[in-house]
Amino acid sequence: MSLRSEAPLVKICGLSTPDTLEAAITAGADQIGLVFFPKSPRHVSLEQARALADQARGRAAIVGLTVDATDGAIDAIMEAVRPDWLQLHGSETPERVAAVKQRAGVFVMKAVGLATAADLAAAEPYAQVTDRILFDAKPPKDAALPGGNGVAFDWTILKPIDEPFMLSGGLSPDNVAEAVRISGAAAVDVSSGVETEPGRKDAALIAAFVHAARCR
Template sequence: MRTRAKICGITRVEDVQSVVQSGADAIGLVFYPPSPRHVSIEQAQLLVKHIPAYVQVVGLFVNATADDIAEVIKQVPLDMLQFHGDETPEQCQAIAQHTARRWYKAIQVKPDLDVIACIKKYQDAGASAVLLDAWHPELKGGTGHSFDWTQFPQLDIPLILAGGLNPENIEDAIQTTQAYAVDVSGGVESAKGIKDQQLIENFMQGVQRGSAKYKSQ
């Protein structure tokens, strides 16, 4: 099975089309106003019109309330929720029940964090996956930084690799981590929120090569 791939921080219709043509499995829409990749409800509605069946729409939220997320879902058909803030396992679980959506949690890999224990807490709360991202003292994702991939755990829950991924390192990243999925944003951009079609294609080719190599080992 090929490693799954999500292209996050989509803001333009032409970028949706590039992602779909590249064969990516999911598109991420950022509903976090401080982010340069933030989209309004109106933008998201336009983008979703161009996303075909079998390509998932993931909504990224940072410390949003259940009511705020439910309001977005009323207007934008999201398939999956990505919690990228300080949400506790209990908060994620409650929001999922309130919105009737599957979800996963992004965890920033801090140097002193017991990553496995943290993952298990969200797994027990019903997460469909856990995303491991590089830690930054101020930013919530999209940092362009990576963490030590040799520390990537192997557990019985799908784990998503994020942080500092790009077309040049994605093949090695997949071989090293054997992640269930990878998530990229800045690594396929010409500017913040502006994706580059060639970089997306190169990234997805790297995903294919990396998947084939570690699956054959």
């Protein structure tokens, strides 16, 4: 298997322990994601996140994932964790995204849920106010979480997009190479696809995912 000429950026999201974070960095992940959403099994406290961020700093970019966070919550994350990116994974409006970006002074990515090609229109208003769009699968109607549900969507609907984007939703070591080939994604994001149970990451699956993402 040969390496791609332009291997996609890889983000491992929902890390919560020093061992699995170390596994992600050792495997070559470009970004590590820390989840600040109490309903998620991947949620970390500010104290946990501070220690994990210190472990990763200078070795991988640190992403703080929030869901409709208040200004106070954003400020607390920035002060304690000092992430390189904020990932907004709720129902934030373009105006809210712009306000968060200005307030935090870091890169911001916005998650947009997709099920059909018609859903792509929802991403357009964010193009001018975010540093990256993350396309994720729309959560099932009864889902408690906006992401990390292990659900995929039809990657072919992303083919017409010219701007670099991140792909998420139902990715795993078994399908990420095909997902990149079909969608043309410049970056990929995984959470549940490298877990043995919700919230429990597996070092071997992380390594397999990074390798698969970067090889034909």
